[in-house]
Amino acid sequence: MQLHTLLVHELSELMEKKEVSCEELTRDYLQRIGQVEDKIKAFLTVTKEEALAQARAMDEQRARGEALPPLAGIPMAINDNICTQGIKTTCASQILYNFIPPYDATAAARLKNAGAILVGKCNLDEFAMGSSTEHSAFYSTQNPFDPEAVPGGSGAAAAVAVGEAAFALGSDTGGSIRQSAAFCGVIGLKPTYGCVPRYGLISYASSLDQIGPITRDITDLALVLNTIAGRNAKDSTSASVDGPDFKKSLVNSVKGLRIGLPKEYFKTGLAPGVAAKLQEAVRKLVELGAVCEEVDMPHTEYAVPAHYIISCAEASSNLARYDGVRHGLRVEAEDVLGMFKKTRIRGFGAEVQRRIMLGTHALSTGNYEACYMKALKVRTLVKRDFERAFEKFDCLLTPTSPTTAFKIGAKAEDSLAMYQSEVFTIPVNLVGVPAMSLPFGIAEGLPVGLQLIARHFDEGTLLRVGYTLEQNTSEIRPKPGLSR
Amino acid sequence: MSRYEAVIGLEVHVELKTDTKLFCGCSTEFGQEPNTQVCPVCLGLPGGTGVLNKKVVELATKAGLALNCAIGTYTWFDRKNYYYPDLPKGFQISQVFRPIAYKGYLDIDVDGRTKRINITRAHIEEDPGKLAHAGGSIAASHTSYVDYNRSGMPLIEIVSEPEIRSGDEAKAYLEKLKAILEYTGVSDVKMEQGSLRCDANVSVRPVGTTTLGTRTEIKNMNSFRAVQQAIEYEVDRQIDVLEDGERVIQETRGWVENKGITITMRNKENPDYRCFIEPELDPIELTAEWIEGVRATIPELPDARRKRLVAEHGLPDYDAGVITSSLALAEFFDAALQKYPDAKTISNWIMGELLRLLNARNMELNEAKITPDGLASLLQLIEKGSISHKIGKEVFETMFEEGQEPEQIVKEKGLSQISDEGQLARIIEEVIAKNPKSVADFQSGKKQAIGFLVGQVMKATKGQANPGVVNTMLQEKLGK
Numbered sequence: 011m012q013l014h015t016l017l018v019h020e021l022s023e024l025m026e027k028k029e030v031s032c033e034e035l036t037r038d039y040l041q042r043i044g045q046v047e048d049k050i051k052a053f054l055t056v057t058k059e060e061a062l063a064q065a066r067a068m069d070e071q072r073a074r075g076e077a078l079p080p081l082a083g084i085p086m087a088i089n090d091n092i093c094t095q096g097i098k099t100t101c102a103s104q105i106l107y108n109f110i111p112p113y114d115a116t117a118a119a120r121l122k123n124a125g126a127i128l129v130g131k132c133n134l135d136e137f138a139m140g141s142s143t144e145h146s147a148f149y150s151t152q153n154p155f156d157p158e159a160v161p162g163g164s165g166a167a168a169a170v171a172v173g174e175a176a177f178a179l180g181s182d183t184g185g186s187i188r189q190s191a192a193f194c195g196v197i198g199l200k201p202t203y204g205c206v207p208r209y210g211l212i213s214y215a216s217s218l219d220q221i222g223p224i225t226r227d228i229t230d231l232a233l234v235l236n237t238i239a240g241r242n243a244k245d246s247t248s249a250s251v252d253g254p255d256f257k258k259s260l261v262n263s264v265k266g267l268r269i270g271l272p273k274e275y276f277k278t279g280l281a282p283g284v285a286a287k288l289q290e291a292v293r294k295l296v297e298l299g300a301v302c303e304e305v306d307m308p309h310t311e312y313a314v315p316a317h318y319i320i321s322c323a324e325a326s327s328n329l330a331r332y333d334g335v336r337h338g339l340r341v342e343a344e345d346v347l348g349m350f351k352k353t354r355i356r357g358f359g360a361e362v363q364r365r366i367m368l369g370t371h372a373l374s375t376g377n378y379e380a381c382y383m384k385a386l387k388v389r390t391l392v393k394r395d396f397e398r399a400f401e402k403f404d405c406l407l408t409p410t411s412p413t414t415a416f417k418i419g420a421k422a423e424d425s426l427a428m429y430q431s432e433v434f435t436i437p438v439n440l441v442g443v444p445a446m447s448l449p450f451g452i453a454e455g456l457p458v459g460l461q462l463i464a465r466h467f468d469e470g471t472l473l474r475v476g477y478t479l480e481q482n483t484s485e486i487r488p489k490p491g492l493s494r
Numbered sequence: 495m496s497r498y499e500a501v502i503g504l505e506v507h508v509e510l511k512t513d514t515k516l517f518c519g520c521s522t523e524f525g526q527e528p529n530t531q532v533c534p535v536c537l538g539l540p541g542g543t544g545v546l547n548k549k550v551v552e553l554a555t556k557a558g559l560a561l562n563c564a565i566g567t568y569t570w571f572d573r574k575n576y577y578y579p580d581l582p583k584g585f586q587i588s589q590v591f592r593p594i595a596y597k598g599y600l601d602i603d604v605d606g607r608t609k610r611i612n613i614t615r616a617h618i619e620e621d622p623g624k625l626a627h628a629g630g631s632i633a634a635s636h637t638s639y640v641d642y643n644r645s646g647m648p649l650i651e652i653v654s655e656p657e658i659r660s661g662d663e664a665k666a667y668l669e670k671l672k673a674i675l676e677y678t679g680v681s682d683v684k685m686e687q688g689s690l691r692c693d694a695n696v697s698v699r700p701v702g703t704t705t706l707g708t709r710t711e712i713k714n715m716n717s718f719r720a721v722q723q724a725i726e727y728e729v730d731r732q733i734d735v736l737e738d739g740e741r742v743i744q745e746t747r748g749w750v751e752n753k754g755i756t757i758t759m760r761n762k763e764n765p766d767y768r769c770f771i772e773p774e775l776d777p778i779e780l781t782a783e784w785i786e787g788v789r790a791t792i793p794e795l796p797d798a799r800r801k802r803l804v805a806e807h808g809l810p811d812y813d814a815g816v817i818t819s820s821l822a823l824a825e826f827f828d829a830a831l832q833k834y835p836d837a838k839t840i841s842n843w844i845m846g847e848l849l850r851l852l853n854a855r856n857m858e859l860n861e862a863k864i865t866p867d868g869l870a871s872l873l874q875l876i877e878k879g880s881i882s883h884k885i886g887k888e889v890f891e892t893m894f895e896e897g898q899e900p901e902q903i904v905k906e907k908g909l910s911q912i913s914d915e916g917q918l919a920r921i922i923e924e925v926i927a928k929n930p931k932s933v934a935d936f937q938s939g940k941k942q943a944i945g946f947l948v949g950q951v952m953k954a955t956k957g958q959a960n961p962g963v964v965n966t967m968l969q970e971k972l973g974k
Contacts, residue, residue: 093534093541106540113534115541208774212540217773243545324773327575330584331538335640345633350577373575373768382770 013038014173018230021176022080025072032072032083036065036127039085043129043174051151052161052169054090055098056130061085064127071125080233082125087175089166090131091138092221093210094118097128101212102146103136105357106338115210117179117221117238124237129175133165136359137329138183138214141431144422145361152418154194155456155488159415162190170196170224177234178224183214184317185410185435187222188447192410192459195449195488197231197476198224200435202467203442205253206235207242213328215321218439226487228476231446232256235469259473262481265299267471270403274310275434281413283453287485288409291450291460294483295407295475305403307395309388313437316388318429319372320440323382325362326369332357364425389440396441400465405475408434410447410459438463446472451485498698498736500729501706502664503656504721506671507649508681509621509689510553516620516648517544517587517775524687528641536646538582543774546571550648551594551778553680554618555788557650558595560678560795561613561671565785569594570777571618574767579640580623588651590769593617594778595650600674601797602666603815611667612655621647644688650680656695656706661722661729668692668718669819673796676821685717692721697742698732707732708742712756715749724749728756799824807837816845822859823848826866833870843869847890863897864890872900880904881911884957913960915967918951921959922967925950936972944968 013021013035024030040058047053068083088094091101093111100106114122122128135145142160143151153159154172161168163186166178171194180187182200191198199222206221213219223234239253271292276285292302334340334353341352358366372381399406411431421428438445443466447459464471480486512522518535534542558565572590598613623645629635652671658664672683672690683690697709712728715721727749732742747756794802796818803814803824818824823844830840848869852859872893876886881904892903904910912918925947926933935943944965951964 093539099540101540109540111534111539111541113539209543210534210541213543213774215773216543323770327573327585327768327770330575330577331540331582333577333579333584335579336537336582337539346579346638347577370768373770375766375768378768378770 014042014176016176017227018084018176018225018233019080019227021084022082022233025083028072032065032068032127033062035083036061036085036129039129039173039175042172046172046174049152049157050154050165050168050172050174051149052132052165052172052174053087053130054100054102054133054146054148054165057097057128060097061127061129068125068127079124079237081121081237084126084176085129086121086126087130087132087166087169087178088118088121088128089134089164089178089180091134091181091212091214092118092179093212094128094131097131099131099212100148101137102134102143102148103357103359103362104147104339105332105353106212107147109338111210113210115221116207116242118210120238121179121234126237130169132169132178132180134181134186135163136362137212137325138163138181138186138219139325139361139365141184141186141189141428142416142418142421144418145359147359150418153415153456156415158417159456160193160418161415162186162193164190164224166224167191167194167196167198170194170226177226177230179221179234179238180224181211181214182220182222182435182439183218183321184429184439185432187224188410188435188445188459188461189432191224191447192449192457192461193415195452195457196224196226197228197446197448198222199231199235199446199469199472200438200444201235201239201469202444203439205444205467205469206238207240209242213324215324216328217324218317218321220439228473228480229257229260231476232260232473239469254470256469256473259470260477261474262478263299264295264475264478267300267405267475268403269295269300269302269475270305270399270406271302272307272310272399272406272408273304274307275408279412279430279433280409281453284409284411284413284458287451287453287458288407288460290485291479292407294479298478298482300475302407303403305399305406307399307437309391309395310437312388313392313440314429314433316385316392317436317440318368319381319385320389322365322369323372323385324369326366326373329358329362329366361425392437393441396437396443396463404464405468405471406463408461408463410434410461414453414456414458434461442466444469444472446476448476448479449486449488450479450483452488457488496733497701498729498733499701500659500725501656501697501699501709502658502660502725503695504654504658504664504667505693505695506652506654506668507621507691507693508557508652508675508683510550510557510648510650511679511681512547512549512553512648514547514549515646516547516550516618517646520646522647524689526643528639528643531643532645536582537642538584538645544646546775546778547648550618551780552788553648554594554616554650555780555785556678556792557652557675557680558598558616559785559789560674560680560792561595561598561600561616561652563595563598563613563616565780566592566594566596566778567780567782567785568592568777571772571775572769573772574769576765576767578622579638580625580645582623582642582645586620586622587772587775588619589617590767591771600667600670602663602670604660604663604666609663611657611663614653614655616650616652619649619651621645621649656697661725664694664725665718665722668721670796672718673819673821677795677799678792692718694721694725694728696725696728696732698729698736707736708744710742710744710756711746713746713748713759714751716751720749720751723754724756727754731756796824803827803837807831809837809841813838813841813845816849817841820859826859826869829866830869833867834873836873839873840869843873843890847887848894851891851894862894864893865897868893868897868900875900875904879911879913879960879962881909882957882959882961885909885911888957909958911960912955912958913963915963918955918959918964918967921951921954922964922971925954926968926971933972944972
C-alpha cells in the first residue's frame with residue numbers, strides 16, 4: 011500500500027482498525043522522504059529517530075487500548091520557524107544555524123500532545139522573508155510539479171504535496187502558506203489573526219504573522235485546525251475564546267451563500283490560465299447555488315507598499331535579538347559592539363539585511379510619520395474595504411496568486427517583483443481575516459489556487475465552500491508530476 | 495546669593511511588588527542564583543511572546559493615583575529599540591506614547607515651607623537584565639556575565655518636571671515619593687536592592703532667565719544622600735564651567751561615591767530609539783469604575799497621616815513629619831499609642847532612641863526586635879517609677895537587640911528602681927558622710943550642690959535609685 015498518498019483521516023481510520031501500525035506508517039513516510047528529498051529538498055532537518063521512537067510509543071498506547079485523538083500517529087512536518095523542543099529550529103538562517111529551542115511552540119505542542127509524529131522541519135525563505143525559498147540560507151526547495159519552478163515561500167506545501175508528510179504547519183505573514191499551497195496544489199489556511207496561538211512562532215512581523223495548516227483535503231484541515239486553534243494564556247494576541255468544532259463546517263452546500271469577487275483582484279497581471287480557472291470556479295459555485303457578484307475594494311493597490319513598510323518595521327525590531335549574546339551564531343570581535351555588528355553581518359542574508367534596513371529607515375525620526383504612520387493609515391483603509399465587502403458578502407473569492415509557480419531565479423534578484431507575487435494574499439494579513447487557498451486544476455502544467463476569504467473567526471465558511479467544491483468537482487486534488 | 499539657579503528633574507525607576515514578572519510567570523524574588531528565574535519570554539528567545547501581568551496595571555494605577563496623577567483609560571505598550579547585552583530582545587517594552595499615569599504632583603517640605611513638584615508621567619516598563627564585568631566596565635573587560643533574573647521585572651518610571659532647585663529638594667522629593675509608594679504597598683522601595691533607582695537631569699541657568707541650560711544626566715547614585723551630594727557637586731561643576739567661559743556638554747555622568755565627584759560615562763549621541771507600538775500586546779483599557787475601585791484601596795497617605803497626628807494627638811508638626819515619613823514608623827507609633835496613651839512621650843522615644851539605634855546599626859525597623867507593645871510596657875514601668883528614665887534607655891536597647899519584655903529584662907538584670915526609703919536611707923547616710931564639702935556648700939545656700947549628692951546616690955545604686963525620692967530624702971536630711 012502506498013500509505014503516503016492517503017489522507018490524514020484515511021490513515022487515522024487504518025490505524026484505528028489496526029490495519030497498519032504507526033511505526034509502519036512512519037517508516038513509509040521516512041522512506042518516501044528518502045526517495046524524493048534529493049530532488050524536492052523540502053526539509054532542513056529530518057527527525058527520523060525521534061519520529062520512530064514516538065511512533066513506537068504511539069503503538070504501545072494504542073495496544074493498551076487507550077482512546078487516541080484523530081491525529082495520533084499521523085506523520086507531520088513543521089516549518090523551521092516554529093519552535094520545537096530539542097529539535098533544531100533555524101528559520102533557514104545562518105544566525106540560528108545551531109539553535110535548539112528549549113520549548114515547543116503552542117501549536118507544535120498541541121499537535122505533539124494529540125500524538126502527531128514530527129518527521130522533519132521544513133525549509134523556507136530566511137525568517138520567512140520571501141515567496142520562493144530562494145532566500146533560504148541553506149538551499150531552495152523545488153516545486154513537485156516542475157523542477158524549474160519555485161514551491162512558494164514554504165517547503166511545507168511541497169512536502170505535503172509530494173507525500174513526505176500527511177500534513178504540515180506553516181506560517182503566513184504575507185501569504186506564504188496560501189501561495190505555497192497554491193503553487194504546490196494543496197490546501198493552505200491562514201486562520202484569523204489570533205485563532206492559532208503565535209507563542210513559539212519566530213517573529214518576522216508580529217502583527218501579521220499567523221501559524222496555519224497545510225493539508226490535502228478539507229476534512230484533514232478541520233482535524234488539524236481543531237487541534238491547534240483556541241486560546242493560549244501565553245499569547246496576548248491569541249483569541250480569548252475557544253474555537254468551535256470545525257468538523258461541523260464540513261457541509262456540502264453553498265446554497266444562498268453570497269460570494270464577492272473583488273474587481274481589483276481580476277484586473278491586471280492575471281495570467282490567462284489562472285483567470286480561466288477562476289471563471290470556471292465561479293461558474294461551478296453559481297451552479298451549486300451560490301450568489302457571486304463583483305465588489306469594489308478600492309485600496310487594494312496600496313496594500314502591498316503598506317505591508318512592506320509595516321512588516322519591515324516590525325522585522326527590524328523583532329530581529330534585533332539576534333546579537334550573538336544568548337543563542338545562535340556569534341562572531342567574536344574586539345568589543346561588544348563589534349560582536350553585534352560582525353554577528354549580524356555574517357548571520358543575516360542579503361534579503362533579511364535589506365528588510366531590516368528598510369524597517370529601520372521607516373521607523374527612524376523624520377521618516378516615522380511619512381512611512382510608518384502612513385502605512386498604518388493605509389492599513390485602516392484596507393480594513394474598511396473588507397468591512398464594507400463583508401456587509402454584503404459571506405466570503406470573497408480571488409486568485410491566490412496572479413500566476414502559477416514562477417521559475418526559479420525569475421524574481422530572486424528583484425525584491426519588489428517577488429513581493430508583488432503576493433499581491434492578492436497580502437491584504438488579508440493587514441486585515442487579520444482568515445483566508446484559504448484551495449487547489450483548482452492545472453494551467454500549463456502547474457496548479458492554480460483559489461483564495462477564499464471570510465470574516466474574522468469565520469473559518470467555518472471557508473471550510474464549507476472548500477468542502478462543497480471538493481465534493482462536487484474533480485479539480486481539487488491535482489497529482490504532482492513527480493512519480494508517486 | 496549665587497547668580498545661578500539649578501534646574502533639576504528626577505527620573506525614578508521603581509520595581510513593583512508582584513510575585514511574577516511583567517509579561518511572564520517567572521518569579522521576581524530578589525537575590526536568587528543568576529539565570530534561574532528565566533523563560534523563553536524574559537530571555538527574549540526566538541518565538542517568546544508574553545502576556546501582561548494584571549497586577550502590574552493595578553499597582554501602577556495605584557501609584558499614579560497616590561501621586562495625584564490622571565489615569566489613562568486607553569494606553570498601550572511601545573518598543574524602545576536599542577542594543578545592549580543586558581537587553582535580551584534588542585528592545586525594551588515601555589510606554590512611550592501614552593503613559594498609564596500623567597500630570598500628577600507631590601508636595602515636599604524644605605526649610606519649613608511646602609513646595610509642589612509636578613510629576614510629568616509615570617509609565618510601566620520592563621527592567622533589563624544585569625551585567626557583571628570581569629573588569630571594571632564593559633569596555634575594560636574581556637568577559638562580562640549577564641544575569642537575566644531581573645529581565646522583565648515590572649517597573650514604573652516616575653518622571654518629575656524640572657522644578658527641583660537643589661540637592662535638598664531632590665532628597666525631600668525622593669523621601670516623600672518613597673513614603674507614598676511604601677504606604678500604598680506598590681513597591682518595597684529598597685534602594686540597596688535596586689527596587690528604587692534614581693537618575694537626575696541637572697542644568698543651571700542665570701537667575702532670572704527662563705531658557706534651560708544644557709543638561710547632564712547623573713547616574714549611579716545608591717542612596718538619597720548620594721543623589722543630594724551628586725546634584726550639589728554637579729551644579730557647582732556646571733557653574734564653574736560657565737564661569738570659565740566654557741560650555742556644558744550634554745552627556746551622561748556617573749557619581750563616584752568614594753571621591754564625591756561626577757565623571758563622564760558617555761557622551762549623549764541622542765540615540766534614535768525608533769519607538770513604535772508593541773504589536774504583540776493588547777492595549778490596556780481601563781474603565782472609570784475599575785480606576786475608582788483601585789482608588790478605594792489606597793490607604794491614608796503620609797501627608798494626611800501627619801495632619802491627623804497633629805490634630806488628634808497634639809504632636810508637634812515636626813514629630814508628626816518624622817514619624818509619618820515611613821509607614822513602618824507610623825504604624826509602630828499607632829500601635830504603641832493603643833497601649834500607652836501619651837503621644838508625645840512615644841514620639842520622643844521613637845525619634846530619640848529608636849531612630850538613633852536604627853541609624854547607628856544601619857537597620858530597618860522590621861529588623862529590630864522591639865515591638866510597640868514592648869515600648870508601651872516600658873513607658874508604663876517608667877511612669878510607675880519601677881525604673882528610672884535612664885535605666886529605661888538601657889532596657890530599651892536590650893529590647894531593641896533581643897526583643898524580651900521590659901519586665902523580664904528589669905528582673906533579670908536587677909534594674910528595678912529603688913524607691914524604698916529604708917533601703918535608700920543607709921546609702922544616703924554614706925554619701926553624706928563621704929562628701930562633707932558638698933553638704934557644707936548646700937547648707938551654706940548653694941542649692942545646686944544637691945545635684946552632686948543625688949548623683950553620688952545614683953552612682954552607688956548603679957542608677958537604680960529613684961532620683962525624686964533621693965532628692966526629697968536628701969533635702970529632709972540636710973534640713974533644706
